[in-house]
Amino acid sequence: MSVMKRVSMMFRAKANKALDRMEDPRETLDYSYQTQLELLQKVRRGVADVATSRKRVELQINQLQQSSDKLDRQARDALAVGREDLARDALTRKAGVQSQLNDLNVQYTSLQGEEEKLTGASQRLQAKVDAFRTKKETIKATYTAAEAQTRINEAFTGISEEMGDVGLAIQRAEDKTEQMKARASAIDELMASGALDDMVGGPRDDIQAELDRMGAGSGVEAELERLKNELGQGSGAPRQIEGAAADGAANGPVTDGHPTQASPADQPQAGDGA
Amino acid sequence: MIVRIMGEGQLRVDDSAASELNELDAKLEATVERNDEAAFGSALANLLARVRTLGSPVELEALDSSELILPAEGSTIAEVRQLLTGDGLLPG
Numbered sequence: 001m002s003v004m005k006r007v008s009m010m011f012r013a014k015a016n017k018a019l020d021r022m023e024d025p026r027e028t029l030d031y032s033y034q035t036q037l038e039l040l041q042k043v044r045r046g047v048a049d050v051a052t053s054r055k056r057v058e059l060q061i062n063q064l065q066q067s068s069d070k071l072d073r074q075a076r077d078a079l080a081v082g083r084e085d086l087a088r089d090a091l092t093r094k095a096g097v098q099s100q101l102n103d104l105n106v107q108y109t110s111l112q113g114e115e116e117k118l119t120g121a122s123q124r125l126q127a128k129v130d131a132f133r134t135k136k137e138t139i140k141a142t143y144t145a146a147e148a149q150t151r152i153n154e155a156f157t158g159i160s161e162e163m164g165d166v167g168l169a170i171q172r173a174e175d176k177t178e179q180m181k182a183r184a185s186a187i188d189e190l191m192a193s194g195a196l197d198d199m200v201g202g203p204r205d206d207i208q209a210e211l212d213r214m215g216a217g218s219g220v221e222a223e224l225e226r227l228k229n230e231l232g233q234g235s236g237a238p239r240q241i242e243g244a245a246a247d248g249a250a251n252g253p254v255t256d257g258h259p260t261q262a263s264p265a266d267q268p269q270a271g272d273g274a
Numbered sequence: 275m276i277v278r279i280m281g282e283g284q285l286r287v288d289d290s291a292a293s294e295l296n297e298l299d300a301k302l303e304a305t306v307e308r309n310d311e312a313a314f315g316s317a318l319a320n321l322l323a324r325v326r327t328l329g330s331p332v333e334l335e336a337l338d339s340s341e342l343i344l345p346a347e348g349s350t351i352a353e354v355r356q357l358l359t360g361d362g363l364l365p366g
Contacts, residue, residue, distance in 0.1 A: 008340055015339075128337060131336070168280065
């Protein structure tokens with residue numbers, strides 16, 4: 001039999017079963033209304049939960065983006081001082097960070113979609129719950145228990161369909177949020193372990209340490225030059241590090257370079273500096 | 275008649291559309307029987323798109339039940355099967 005007919009039959013059967021359990025149809029109204037309010041609360045909590053997850057993923061995206069930018073800078077700096085090995089290392093890490101970023105962006109979009117859906121579901125349910133409350137009072141005031149039966153059944157079946165739909169939407173959203181939470185935790189752990197070059201993991205940042213060590217001498221020179229300029233004794237010569245940076249950039253992309261050739265010859269400053 | 279797209283709400287569709295929707299629904303049913311997930315996805319998307327085109331939204335405060343109920347866009351065959359067996363899947 002047709003899919004859409006079977007699904008609607010399932011909904012109807014569910015509502016009928018609930019109706020059969022009720023002894024006094026007018027009690028059904030109050031009981032159902034209570035359940036509706038509870039579901040409404042649940043949907044609202046669901047919306048908040050999804051929003052929290054989305055914000056967490058957003059935060060991680062920002063952190064990873066910073067890491068990626070930083071690694072990119074480090075790769076340039078490394079190339080500028082002729083350390084292709086370090087640059088390659090930085091770019092390799094950047095690729096790792098980037099793949100996590102892609103994954104997170106997919107999750108973010110999915111959570112955003114879930115949030116929109118639940119928000120819509122919450123609005124639809126709210127409207128129906130309000131309508132049900134009005135109808136419930138009318139039915140109670142106007143009809144005897146026997147007369148009310150048909151109208152109660154109609155209203156109950158109508159709203160229970162909405163509740164079934166919304167209930168499923170929440171379940172789906174909850175499942176998704178749980179999955180996302182697990183993945184978000186995994187990424188937090190990765191960041192904490194330094195495997196993703198956590199921004200705050202200063203001591204673990206060996207690339208930066210190496211660059212700092214190499215850059216230390218030049219930094220002092222540049223500072224000295226700046227002071228001289230301030231005091232009017234400057235030679236006007238460009239800062240060494242900038243000259244080096246320009247050379248490095250002109251060497252082109254690193255990815256197709258040769259990892260080992262640059263290292264031994266170019267390293268003495270690094271060794272002496274520290 | 276009123277048609278519900280799960281996760282989206284109810285739409286009022288003219289009765290004259292019934293045969294067209296039934297045809298699309300039969301195709302959908304066939305993909306479930308074949309367990310053809312890819313075909314199922316596109317058959318469902320087709321059916322939903324047609325209902326959205328033909329239908330106009332039912333007022334939010336209406337308490338009418340739907341004559342036909344369609345699974346949400348992006349549902350899997352497994353999800354629809356669960357929906358049909360009604361193993362406590364429908365809450366409320």
